[in-house]
Amino acid sequence: MHHWFRVYNTLVDDPKVQQLSSALFKALINLWCLASQNGGALPAVNVVAYKLRMTPRKAADIIARLVTAGLLDDSGGVVMPHNWNGRQFQSDCSTERVRRFRANRRAAQATIVAAVPEIAEGAAAPDAAAPRGAASPLEAELRDEVARAFVQANAASVPDTGRVRLWLSQGYEADIILAVVSEIVARKPNLSSLNYFDAPIREAHASRAPKRLALGPPSRLGIEEAVRLFATTRHWSRWAGPAPGLAGCRASTELLARFGLAPDGAPFAPSADLSPDPSTLKESLQP
Structure with a gap:
């Protein structure tokens, strides 16, 4: 029937x-x-x-x-x-x-x-879709790369990268998305919203031979660039090795402090006087 x-x-x-x-x-x-x-x-x-x-x-x-x-x-x-x-x-x-x-x-x-x-x-494949709030590995990596494009272009700030999830859900390919964003951001680094890229990404996918940019750098990410990206987006790139606060992190205390970060990666006010008060130190040394 x-x-x-x-x-x-x-x-x-x-x-x-x-x-x-x-x-x-x-x-x-x-x-x-x-x-x-x-x-x-x-x-x-x-x-x-x-x-x-x-x-x-x-x-x-x-x-x-x-x-x-x-x-x-x-x-x-x-x-x-x-x-x-x-x-x-x-x-x-x-x-x-x-x-x-x-x-x-x-x-x-x-x-x-x-x-x-x-x-x-x-049979081991998931029987239901991933939770709405969970970012897939592809989404997380693409958001990282989009933010990195803004940082490399010396943008005053990095806009919210949440729109990446919408683009992927619409079936757009990550390497084409990244190529479009990187090319435009290099010319217009101070865009305040990713909404601007909707039409260019759609047009790129409609073309016969769209430009593509593979995710991930060909070599390890420079540690200074990684720290700057982290200070701007609060996301530590997997290409930079262990994150601040973890064993093996390549970011020195001085480099982290230059971007307003404590040794564990937590933000702090660089201008604050973090040295102990002399009188307090003197009292603490007395028997």
Whole structure:
């Protein structure tokens, strides 16, 4: 029996959907179909991977991106299209639907794995998208590199780099993002918001041969640049070795102090007189 679900014509004006890459848009439609087949919730990641003919790792990554974009909701490990109940007008409530889904999920996954044994090796892949607040390693590294571009351009300040998560959720590639940001920041170092880069990044991805800039320096990051970046963004680059306060840190006490940092990396006021009061010292030495 064939079933249908509602897709509204206002979708053409939804920026969250229309700013997705072609691959993510296609995946979103397919995931809506799977949700419709499973009472409004997505099946296990291994099942999604089998249905969409991809690896479990790739399926988990797509789900995570769409959760970050606000197009899927993760409720205690059950992933559903955003506002599915409100748009599909099902007579039963979401609580009952989720209860049915959880009751059948293990059986469904076991059936797929039994039918296609080769996907069992992906069973360790996450069964739900990453928490909304958690930054993926790629996001953390790209935010680091974007901030570094501003520091290298001698910008007066580094804007909030949180928009990096939106760009990645829209399917944009990290090396193209970094190339666009680095090129523009070199000319306009004092931009106060990353919103400025939305259009250039979109245009770069639309071109046939966009410029790319690989993440991470080819050699170890200079320690002075790392300390300056840390003092500006409070993020210690993994390319600079151990962070201040850890054994093996290459940043000297004098270098940290020059950027207003204590030996453990905590900020302090460089102008403050940190020497002990002579009278207090004298009293403490008396028996």
